Amino acid sequence: MDKKSLLKDYFNFTRKERIAVLIITGLLIIIFFLPLITKKSAAVVEVKRDSAWLAAIHQLKKANADSVDDDNARSFFIDKPNSENKTSATQPELFYFDPNTISAEQWERLGVKEKTVHTIKNYLSKGGAFRKREDLQKIYGLSQQQYDQLAPYVKIRTSAGDHNSISNEREKENAFDATRTPAHLTAVDINISDTTQLISLPGIGSKLAKRIVGFRDKLGGFYSVDQVGETYGLQDSVFQKIKKYLQCNDISVKRININTATKDELKMHPYIRWNIANAIIEYRNQHGQFTSVEDLKKINAVDKETLNKIMHYLAL
Numbered sequence: 001m002d003k004k005s006l007l008k009d010y011f012n013f014t015r016k017e018r019i020a021v022l023i024i025t026g027l028l029i030i031i032f033f034l035p036l037i038t039k040k041s042a043a044v045v046e047v048k049r050d051s052a053w054l055a056a057i058h059q060l061k062k063a064n065a066d067s068v069d070d071d072n073a074r075s076f077f078i079d080k081p082n083s084e085n086k087t088s089a090t091q092p093e094l095f096y097f098d099p100n101t102i103s104a105e106q107w108e109r110l111g112v113k114e115k116t117v118h119t120i121k122n123y124l125s126k127g128g129a130f131r132k133r134e135d136l137q138k139i140y141g142l143s144q145q146q147y148d149q150l151a152p153y154v155k156i157r158t159s160a161g162d163h164n165s166i167s168n169e170r171e172k173e174n175a176f177d178a179t180r181t182p183a184h185l186t187a188v189d190i191n192i193s194d195t196t197q198l199i200s201l202p203g204i205g206s207k208l209a210k211r212i213v214g215f216r217d218k219l220g221g222f223y224s225v226d227q228v229g230e231t232y233g234l235q236d237s238v239f240q241k242i243k244k245y246l247q248c249n250d251i252s253v254k255r256i257n258i259n260t261a262t263k264d265e266l267k268m269h270p271y272i273r274w275n276i277a278n279a280i281i282e283y284r285n286q287h288g289q290f291t292s293v294e295d296l297k298k299i300n301a302v303d304k305e306t307l308n309k310i311m312h313y314l315a316l
Contacts, residue, residue, distance in 0.1 A: 094203075096153045099130040110150060116141035130156060148205025190222050191250045201245060203238035218270050220254030223312045255315035258296075259289040271310045276301050290316060 092111025099120070107117040119141055130136065133154035137147050188197050190212075198209035208231070215231045216222055225246045229239040256265065258280060266277035279301035284290065293314050296302045302310075 092149070094149070094153055096155045098155055098157055099136060100124065100156065111146065113141065130154075132156065145207065148207050149203075151205055152202045185245060187245050187247050189247045189249050190225060190228055191216065191248060191252075201242045203235075203241055208234055208238075215270070218268075220256075220269070220313055221250075221252065222248055223251050223253055224248060253313060255313055257316065258293070258314050259284065259316055269310070269313060271306070271313065276306065276310075292316070 093109045095110075097106060097110070104114075104117050104121060107120065108114065112120075116139065120139055123139070133151050133156065136142060136150065136154065137144075185200065185202075188201065195206065195209035195213055198204050198212055199206060204212075211233055212228060212231050215227075219227070222228065225243060225248050228234070228246060229236065229243075256269065258266075263274075263277045263281045266272050266280060267274045272280075276299075279299050280296065283299050290296070293311050293316070296307055296311070296314075
């Protein structure tokens with residue numbers, strides 16, 4: 001047999017053998033290139049993950065930077081107010097004054113904004129005048145709250161002779177004396193007085209008078225003069241000034257029956273918060289009716305200070 005025939009016989013495959021060879025060859029190729037494909041895929045995933053991580057870090061840094069900028073901006077406006085709000089941030093200094101003669105600086109000391117002071121000065125320069133304290137309400141920019149605060153200290157001179165010693169009067173006005181009160185001032189009974197009587201007190205305007213009466217009505221009456229000082233918006237300096245002119249002769253306050261009152265009725269009282277009202281009702285449901293107001297001491301939610309205040313308004 002020659003070499004040519006030998007090679008032909010050796011490399012002569014059946015159909016099944018050829019298919020097997022092709023399959024094996026394909027598998028070898030896949031096995032050879034598989035590590036390269038896997039490595040490249042892992043690298044792509046890693047890059048994507050790194051990109052997402054870097055993007056998150058970048059976003060966080062940006063948010064922190066924005067927060068710092070906001071804080072800096074807020075601190076700028078808080079710590080460095082402009083000239084327009086500088087006056088409003090200063091605590092007003094109250095003293096007796098004539099709105100026709102005081103200077104712009106004195107208006108600002110009283111707590112009036114610079115823009116409003118300019119309006120007042122412009123009004124006076126054109127021949128205007130304040131003939132009574134109520135004329136201040138006509139000034140644009142002066143709020144009702146400011147008027148109520150300033151009205152008791154308005155002293156308008158009516159005769160020409162009074163203007164001869166303006167400089168001396170201004171020196172007196174600059175020093176606020178809390179003991180100065182109108183000569184005709186009489187004592188006020190806090191439980192029977194109306195708003196008109198309260199307004200006669202120095203430092204008490206119409207709004208404060210209404211608040212005092214409203215607070216009294218919600219309480220059911222005052223049992224002590226010191227309670228007036230708890231009125232919302234009433235400054236302690238003003239209260240200390242009027243305290244000696246307050247009396248509490250009639251102390252017949254309105255009382256709540258703790259054995260029949262509902263939770264809603266109890267929590268309507270300014271001294272009884274909702275949690276205390278709830279605790280009182282729960283204790284009554286569990287232990288039966290109260291035999292004494294002193295039984296409230298057994299309730300954990302009612303501390304000694306609260307009990308001393310509310311016991312004046314409770315009954316059986």
